[in-house]
Amino acid sequence: MQAGFWTAPSAKLVNISTRLPVLGGDNVLIGGFIVTGTQSKKVIIRGIGPSLPLAGALADPTLELYQGDTLLESNDNWMDSPNKQAIIDTTIPPSNPLESAIVPSVAPGAYTAIVRGVNNGTGIGVVEAYDLDQTANSELANISTRGFVQTGDSVLIAGTIIVGEAQRVIVRALGPSLPLSGALADPTLELRDGNGGLLDSNDNWVDSPNKQAIIDSTIPPSNDLESAILRTLTPGNYTAVVRGVDGSTGIAVVEVYALN
Numbered sequence: 001m002q003a004g005f006w007t008a009p010s011a012k013l014v015n016i017s018t019r020l021p022v023l024g025g026d027n028v029l030i031g032g033f034i035v036t037g038t039q040s041k042k043v044i045i046r047g048i049g050p051s052l053p054l055a056g057a058l059a060d061p062t063l064e065l066y067q068g069d070t071l072l073e074s075n076d077n078w079m080d081s082p083n084k085q086a087i088i089d090t091t092i093p094p095s096n097p098l099e100s101a102i103v104p105s106v107a108p109g110a111y112t113a114i115v116r117g118v119n120n121g122t123g124i125g126v127v128e129a130y131d132l133d134q135t136a137n138s139e140l141a142n143i144s145t146r147g148f149v150q151t152g153d154s155v156l157i158a159g160t161i162i163v164g165e166a167q168r169v170i171v172r173a174l175g176p177s178l179p180l181s182g183a184l185a186d187p188t189l190e191l192r193d194g195n196g197g198l199l200d201s202n203d204n205w206v207d208s209p210n211k212q213a214i215i216d217s218t219i220p221p222s223n224d225l226e227s228a229i230l231r232t233l234t235p236g237n238y239t240a241v242v243r244g245v246d247g248s249t250g251i252a253v254v255e256v257y258a259l260n
Contacts, residue, residue: 002063013140013169013258015161017128020147020154022049022058022117026180027148027251029115031127037138038122040105041131044090046117046118047100048126049077054153058115058123063100066112075100076118091130108138124154134163149184149244156242158254165232170217172205172241173227174253184250187242189227195238204243217259230259 007061022029035041045065049058062076075081078101080093086103087093094101100115115127118216158175162169171191175184188203202208205221205228213230214220221228225243 001136012049013143013160013167013256014131014134014163015129016140016143016145016158016256017126018050018145018147018156018158018254019124019126020145020156021123021150022061022115022125023122023148024105024120029125029127029147030112031113031129032144032146033114033140034110034142035106035108035130036141037108039137040107041103041138041140042103042133044087044092044130044132045102045104045112045113046092046094046126046128048094049123050098050127051094051096052124052126054124056123058117058125059121061100061125062066062116062118062194063102063127064114064116065102065104065110066114070132073102073104075102090130094131101252103132107223116122118236139258142255142257144253146251146253148250149187149242149252150249151244151247156252158240158242158255158256159237160256161237162231162233162235164235167230168232168260169230170219170222170257170259171231171240172212172219172227172253172255172257173240174223174255175250176225177221177223178245178251178253180251182250184244184252185248186225186245186247187227189229189254190241191229191231192239196239200229200231202229
């Protein structure tokens with residue numbers, strides 16, 4: 001590699017979008033992502049609610065971005081942002097003025113985006129993070145979302161987009177290992193393609209036909225009741241759905257890791 005010249009990786013995660021009921025207290029919508037590499041990465045993070053074509057959508061979301069316990073930026077109503085023009089220039093501003101957006105450049109590290117309802121409002125919300133600079137020597141290597149899994153349409157639904165060449169990933173659904181009161185006791189996991197077709201499913205990762213590959217990833221779930229899917233995915237849109245066995249409810253985490 002020549003000094004000062006870098007070629008973008010052939011496969012990348014460029015987006016996460018997670019839909020979940022936003023409740024109060026600890027049961028808000030919490031999305032995390034990790035940036036790896038040597039350069040800062042420009043992203044847009046959006047908190048979506050009223051534009052969702054769903055009954056019970058969150059009427060007025062707010063958005064906060066943290067690194068550790070440090071609040072980096074927050075927004076309520078993206079059109080009131082001092083960075084309104086930068087949000088417009090991304091070409092993907094929220095479609096409703098009550099929705100929220102942040103356009104930061106983030107150094108390699110771990111970050112958390114939190115969506116809440118104004119005045120403790122509740123409803124179904126979406127948190128999204130898009131990679132706006134795919135040529136930078138950095139990438140989204142891990143995405144995760146935590147929230148309260150209910151039933152019906154109110155389960156945990158996470159999406160990701162892969163560009164370039166095929167990417168090997170592990171998707172995990174965690175519950176009983178979470179150090180939280182009210183954690184989901186027994187999560188199940190489905191992986192679907194952009195058309196909604198079921199690619200794979202798992203309940204209890206130790207029963208997976210890919211158990212050894214999951215172990216070899218070095219990051220198998222720590223509890224036998226948790227779920228994992230390891231697949232090589234071609235470029236496209238994918239969705240992971242986390243439910244509770246027998247309609248059970250509780251706090252769960254869904255994660256997508258890009259593997260080498």
